[in-house]
Amino acid sequence: MKVSYFPGCTLNTTGKGFDNAVRASAAAVGLDLVELPDWNCCGATYPLIIDNMLELAAPAHVLVAAQQEGSILTTACSTCYNVLKRTNKFIQEHEEERDRINTFIEAEYAGEVEVKDILHMLRDDVGFEAIADKVQLPLKDLKVASYYGCMVLRPPNEVAYDDPDHPTSLDDLVAALGATPVDFAHKNECCGAYLAVKDESITREMVYAILRSAQNAGAEAVVTNCPLCQFNLDKQQAEMRKSYAGYQPVPIFYFSQLMGLALGLETEDYGWERHYVDARPLVQKLLEGAS
């Protein structure tokens, strides 16, 4: 199945490893991601002032480009997903504002494209059972905490394809890869997002609450689908070792990295060198366990 794919700015730069892993592992399970030509930044936040049409122009422009390519647009960045999905719904439901946006970007778009998160596609269009059938290296005995963040869950009436309070899609994927999902209370609690740009100490406390909760549940690794969550959870741990006595760091994976590993793909370009908490020892252990 071929589908239009929007990488977004973060996956094109600091999150390149996430992007490489997503493309390779999606292809391995029969989902061919075709990069949208001439895409632009989605804006990274959905505007919350009700008449802020200008900030909807960038995501609307992406949706117009996607319409030329097919009926579905997918993305792996949960923030891009959130912005594109909400913009599309807004355009569908607000005729007058739609006309203003269309006039501004010189288009005639009424929300025809379906925006789907890649995890949603892996669950419903590929199927986790089909993915499980292709696993070469089951991640046996690996206890993984799935961290969903905010963007694919809230607001639920606009973006959610999973239960906003008890999401399971990442856990189910992790289980399909042979690992053991661990349940924890903070799986959908905000990590602080862009707050770190102003004050990292607040982000650190939020991240500590999340990771302590995951580790208390027995997690040896955390998996996420948001590049900003991955960055916050990963980076803050270096300082947390100084602020919280006895804190033991835990590697933070993108789900696609674990997926590529379990599918037996080459993982050199998965961005391991960018991780703040080195994930390579655990990866090595998994690879050795399989041989």
Add this chain to the structure above:
Amino acid sequence: MRVRLSAESVHNELVQRIEEYSGQGLMACYQCGKCAAGCPVAFAMDMLPSQVIRYAQLGLVEPLLESKTIWLCAACQTCYTRCPKGIDLSRIMEALREIVMLEKGSHINYDALTSEEQADWPQQAFIGGFRKYSV
């Protein structure tokens, strides 16, 4: 705190601007406190999310414009998801930030970011942060 209420003070210009920018009806809130109970940044706030609405209901907007709280809301929408009245508090927070920034300018100093930070941090953090904290 003693507050003298009148129709004029409760519907003052700032209250009207909050409702206009956010599209939210402030009087819908009956102070159940779910927003404050579930807010993951409440520990760092000087006014709880539920207090932000309460103050606005009473026409007391100035303390909100001076609060730390409005800059700490990351729009995670946990409060909106749980609000029994369907109020999107993150939109009210954005309206308050907008009112401050329209008068005083951006709330973030670009120059304070080191080049190392600029190289390492995801674009998403910068673009999101600049959109929230600058005009």
